């Protein structure tokens with residue numbers, strides 16, 4: 706186990722940054738997060754005080770079977786999806802700088818822990834993610850398929866929205882952990898469109914800027930039942946590029 710690599714102590718800047726981020730993130734999550742992210746956030750008992758990630762990892766594992774996997778920088782698709790397939794969520798081990806409170810270009814510890822771990826507590830979402838990773842691992846040798854699947858991951862797990870009880874809720878970790886991204890996503894309905902696999906596959910994105918487009922799943926259950934369609938679309942895309 707790579708537990709020893711999880712950060713367990715933090716300096717004053719890290720502690721202050723975490724607290725400030727959590728202040729706005731908790732309100733946003735409780736008001737606009739999807740039901741599963743809200744429930745997972747409460748179950749994980751994340752607070753405004755940063756704590757040893759060993760403790761967070763233990764609670765995550767007890768609740769979901771998932772572990773945090775500290776990962777520095779970018780990793781290969783094989784490594785990334787291999788971790789997800791085995792219920793290890795790639796987690797940046799360091800906090801963003803205080804100057805990046807509103808919008809951090811790269812994932813940091815806060816983004817990964819508060820943006821992604823809560824929804825993993827929902828067993829169905831965890832299964833969805835391992836199933837998704839399984840599809841990706843079967844297509845590692847097809848560049849167009851890997852590009853399309855990266856778009857699907859981005860437009861769901863990072864910037865996805867979902868219809869819930871007649872309203873639009875946040876599912877994606879990049880929106881949950883950024884007040885600027887949340888304002889952008891929730892502010893103008895013209896930026897939101899119904900999620901379909903074909904349109905997601907055809908839509909590019911820029912990780913260094915606020916999104917121009919957000920995809921809304923018709924329901925949480927509808928999103929989680931899309932894996933068969935995703936595999937078929939991946940195979941069709943693969944076949945069209947041989």
Ligand SMILES: [Fe+2]
Nearest residue numbers: 812863878879
């Ligand atoms: Fe992320």
